[in-house]
Amino acid sequence: MRPLTILHLAANRWWTGGADPIIRLAQGLEEHGHRVLLGVTPGDRFEAKAREAGVSLVPGLRLSVRFAPHAVLHDLNRLRRLVRDERVDVLHAHHSHDHWLATLARGSAAAVRTFHNARAVRRGWPSATLYRRTDGAIAVSRQIWERCRAVGIPAEQVWTIGGGVDLRRFTPDADGQAVRREFGLGQGPVVGSVARLAPNRGHELLIHGFARLLRQLPDARLLLVGKGEMLPKLQALVNELGLFSQIVFSGYRDHDLPQVLAALDCFALMGAGSDESCRAALEAMAAGKPVVARRVGALPETIVDGETGILLGADRPEAVAEALLAVLGDPERVRRMGKEGRRRAEAEFNPERRVQQVEQVYLTILERRR
Secondary structure, eight states, X not given: OOOOEEEEXXXXXXXXXTHHHHHHHHHHHHHTTOEEEEEEOSSSHHHHHHHHHXXXXXXXXXXOOSSOHHHHHHHHHHHHHHHHHTTOSEEEEOSHHHHHHHHHHOXXXXXXXXXXXXXXXXXXXXXXXXXXXXXXXEEXXXXXXXXXXXXTOOGGGEEEOOOOOOTTTSOTTOOOHHHHHHTTOTTSOEEEEEOOSOTTSOHHHXXXXXXXXXXXXXXXXXXXXXXXXXXXXXXXXXXXXXXXXXXXXXXXXXXXXXXXXXXXXXEEEOOOTTOTTOHXXXXXXXXXOOEEEOSOTTHHHHSOBTTTEEEOXXXXXXXXXHHHHHHHTOHHHHHHHHHHHHHHHHHHSOHHHHHHHHHHHHHHHHHHHO
C-alpha cells in the first residue's frame, strides 16, 4: 500500500470515549509509513495527550460543537486549504460535527467515519444526506453495524472493526499488592470496575449484585475506579446498604491503571459508555482477568461466554451475583479464564491487527473512487 496522507478529525476536547483509540490508531498508521495529521478541539486533555504521544496536530482549528457559524466557516476554509496544500488522501471523522466538516471540505479526499457508539447513527434527514456523501463507515461493534444498515448505509460501505488494547502496558505479570494495601482490600477476592461514574453505566446494578455475592463470599471487596457526577448518589447507596467497608471508590486512576487491574481477581462492566468497543474490558483481558459483563456494546463479541468470562443472562442483581460467584468460587477457573482472555486479546485485539484492518478500508475505498 502506498503511503497516504490521512487527516483524523475529532471534535472533542475530553480524554474519554474514543480519544485513546484515535491516538493509538494514528500512531499505528504512522508506524506503517503513512503521514497522519490530527485535528481536535483545543484546550484540554485530548490535545495534551496527543502532543505527549507525538501525533502531529493541526493548528488553527476550533472544532466547536456549539452553534457558532463563524467558527464553522473558519474551520471549513482551514480544512479546504489543508486538504489541497497537504494533498490529503483520507479525511477520517470520529464525531458528527467533524463528519459534516469532512464531507463539506473533502475536495478530492475520501471521507470515512468511525461510529464509536450506536446513538451517533441517526435516522432521517439530514443524516441520510451526510451518509450518502461518505465513502465508508467503520462500526466498533456488530450492534452499530446493524444500526448503520438500518439507516440505509449500504453493506459494502460499512466495516466492523473492534477495539484494540496496549498489550505492552497491560500484562498479566503486573504487581497489584501496593494497590491492595492502599485501599485495604485484604487477601480476599476483589472485583473491580473501571468506568465513568455516570448515569446508565450500571453501577447500581453491580453494587446490588455484589451485596448478594457477600452472602457467599463475605471477605470479598469491590473496587470502583472512576470519577463522575454519580459519585454522591452511589456513595449514598453504599452507605444505605451498610457496605462502606466492602466497597471502595478509588477515584480516577491513569498512570498506575495496570497495577490497579493487577489487584483484581475479576473485572466487571455493566455499561458500554461513549465508546462501545469497551476498552476497559479489553484492558482487563490483556491483564489476564476474567470479565463479567452485560450484553451491551461490543461486549458480546469481546467476551467468550464461559471461556474468558461470563455474559449476564439477565440484568438483575441475582444474575450478577451468580456470575461473580461462578468465577470467584473457583480459583482455578479464575486463572484459566484470565489466561484465555490474554490469549484472545493478543490474537483479536492487538493494535497491529486493527491498523491493518483500517488500512484495508482505506485501500478499498480509494480503489473504488478511482
